Amino acid sequence: MNTFKQYIGLLLKRAxxxxxxxxxxxxxxxxxxxxYQTHLFAFLIDVNICLLPVYIWVIEFxxxxxxxxxxxxxxxxxxxxxxxxxxTCVVALGIVTSRFSGQTIGYAIxxxxxxxxxxxxxxxxxxMLRQALGFGVPTILLGFFFKVYGMVGWWLLxxxxxxITPNQQxxxxxxxxxxxxxxxxxxxIQIVKKKEKVIPEEIETEEDxxxxxxxxxxxxxxxxxxxxxxxxxxxxxxxxKLETISITDHNCARVNAAATRxxxxxxxxxIPGVEFDCQYEGKRLRILGYYIDWNQEIFxxxxxxxxxxxxxxxxxxVKKFEQYTHISIDLDSLMSKSRxxxxxxxxxxxxVFRNKKTRALPLVKKYLDKYSSEKEAMLRFKQxxxxxxxxxxxxxxxxxxxxxxxxxxxxxxxAILASWHLDxxxxxTIEDLIHLGIDGIECFSPVIQETTVTALxxxxxxxxxxxxxxxxxxxxxxxxxxxxxxxxxxKGIALVKVFTKAAK
Numbered sequence: 061m062n063t064f065k066q067y068i069g070l071l072l073k074r075a076x077x078x079x080x081x082x083x084x085x086x087x088x089x090x091x092x093x094x095x096y097q098t099h100l101f102a103f104l105i106d107v108n109i110c111l112l113p114v115y116i117w118v119i120e121f122x123x124x125x126x127x128x129x130x131x132x133x134x135x136x137x138x139x140x141x142x143x144x145x146x147x148t149c150v151v152a153l154g155i156v157t158s159r160f161s162g163q164t165i166g167y168a169i170x171x172x173x174x175x176x177x178x179x180x181x182x183x184x185x186x187x188m189l190r191q192a193l194g195f196g197v198p199t200i201l202l203g204f205f206f207k208v209y210g211m212v213g214w215w216l217l218x219x220x221x222x223x224i225t226p227n228q229q230x231x232x233x234x235x236x237x238x239x240x241x242x243x244x245x246x247x248x249i250q251i252v253k254k255k256e257k258v259i260p261e262e263i264e265t266e267e268d269x270x271x272x273x274x275x276x277x278x279x280x281x282x283x284x285x286x287x288x289x290x291x292x293x294x295x296x297x298x299x300x301k302l303e304t305i306s307i308t309d310h311n312c313a314r315v316n317a318a319a320t321r322x323x324x325x326x327x328x329x330x331i332p333g334v335e336f337d338c339q340y341e342g343k344r345l346r347i348l349g350y351y352i353d354w355n356q357e358i359f360x361x362x363x364x365x366x367x368x369x370x371x372x373x374x375x376x377x378v379k380k381f382e383q384y385t386h387i388s389i390d391l392d393s394l395m396s397k398s399r400x401x402x403x404x405x406x407x408x409x410x411x412v413f414r415n416k417k418t419r420a421l422p423l424v425k426k427y428l429d430k431y432s433s434e435k436e437a438m439l440r441f442k443q444x445x446x447x448x449x450x451x452x453x454x455x456x457x458x459x460x461x462x463x464x465x466x467x468x469x470x471x472x473x474x475a476i477l478a479s480w481h482l483d484x485x486x487x488x489t490i491e492d493l494i495h496l497g498i499d500g501i502e503c504f505s506p507v508i509q510e511t512t513v514t515a516l517x518x519x520x521x522x523x524x525x526x527x528x529x530x531x532x533x534x535x536x537x538x539x540x541x542x543x544x545x546x547x548x549x550x551k552g553i554a555l556v557k558v559f560t561k562a563a564k
Contacts, residue, residue, distance in 0.1 A: 086175070102172050106164045161181050194218070198211075285538075314354070314363075333349060338460060344481065345480070347468070356471040385421075474499045474526065526562060529556045
């Protein structure tokens with residue numbers, strides 16, 4: 061029993077380490093013989109575990125033939141076998157996969173994990189549906205109506221899809237946008253049996269890059285989630301020895317009037333900036349505008365539209381949360397404490413997790429029990445409930461990317477595709493945005509992966525675009541983001557400096 065508990069603890073710890081940074085070293089399966097063998101062995105392990113009820117039924121059938129079990133039990137045992145098969149193939153497999161963040165027993169043994177296409181943790185709901193619809197339900201239904209031929213036929217069909225897809229994806233992997241990755245050796249955990257505790261081996265982490273002298277993505281308290289006022293930002297920039305900065309508040313360009321004055325006082329080059337929420341083909345994205353004439357009326361119009369949209373979404377967010385959780389939210393109280401008449405998912409989560417009564421509710425308590433820290437529990441709670449596809453997700457109507465690009469250009473500015481969510485964008489979408497008039501891409505940022513950076517730089521060079529770097533500094537509300545920490549290497553700074561001399 062202790063060994064079993066240790067193994068469960070190991071799987072949970074592996075999931076935690078993967079979530080905390082192990083995904084950076086994970087490698088998607090490729091069309092190589094070694095990867096095919098690894099995938100096949102993992103599949104066979106899971107299949108044999110799921111088909112245990114069938115093996116037990118075969119033994120029972122043999123016992124009936126031998127006269128050790130009365131024949132009239134045949135039908136009962138047959139249907140009991142299918143009931144147990146439903147539990148193993150549909151219920152248990154889905155729960156195990158979601159509970160251990162994309163790992164089944166077979167995947168764990170072979171060092172594989174089922175994740176989103178960006179290599180980060182997949183949604184638990186997607187994992188459960190993938191296992192149920194992609195394996196469990198077809199196995200049971202086809203097995204019931206077409207016997208062994210039906211089950212094997214479905215597996216062979218998926219096997220064919222695995223062979224022809226670049227990352228060995230099954231049919232339902234493609235539907236739910238999942239991939240299998242191999243975990244790097246650095247993320248493995250050694251079990252040391254000492255006082256019956258599981259002791260994880262520390263993960264090696266990359267050394268932090270030095271602070272960049274250029275930070276072109278900073279938020280002030282003109283943004284709903286920014287903290288510092290303009291002069292405080294310049295003081296911090298001076299202390300950090302930054303040479304060039306830009307304050308790019310959310311859908312608001314008003315900060316630039318004050319910022320240009322403080323730039324002279326603190327002897328720091330300042331590039332007028334702004335960041336807009338927008339959409340392209342239903343996907344949300346953000347576009348940064350630099351060197352803009354912030355006095356243009358279009359910026360006031362866009363700001364007012366944004367404030368109205370965010371307030372409406374706040375009300376919708378609260379209503380959906382109350383309906384789903386049956387937890388009452390004091391809307392007026394939260395609104396009165398907000399400078400922008402908005403209620404964010406973070407505010408709701410903080411209210412829930414800091415209240416003793418709501419913390420004790422089963423919906424909340426399961427997150428506190430599952431994750432090692434309250435911060436992590438709150439983050440997962442927010443993602444599951446308020447993230448895209450979640451029960452409390454609010455879909456706002458944002459301006460089209462083309463409209464924002466044109467507004468920036470009309471204000472004599474340069475339009476840069478922000479790094480936000482670029483891990484989720486494919487090259488085709490970014491190429492489309494370039495054709496719409498994007499002048500450059502924020503290639504260096506702490507919010508995107510190294511593989512994404514490499515792909516973006518290739519697109520930039522191919523299309524002769526500007527390169528920018530930004531920390532997305534918020535202040536205490538996002539303490540992990542430091543002013544000047546743009547993840548821009550020394551060679552990249554030369555590319556960014558080209559942009560800092562690009563005033564029209």
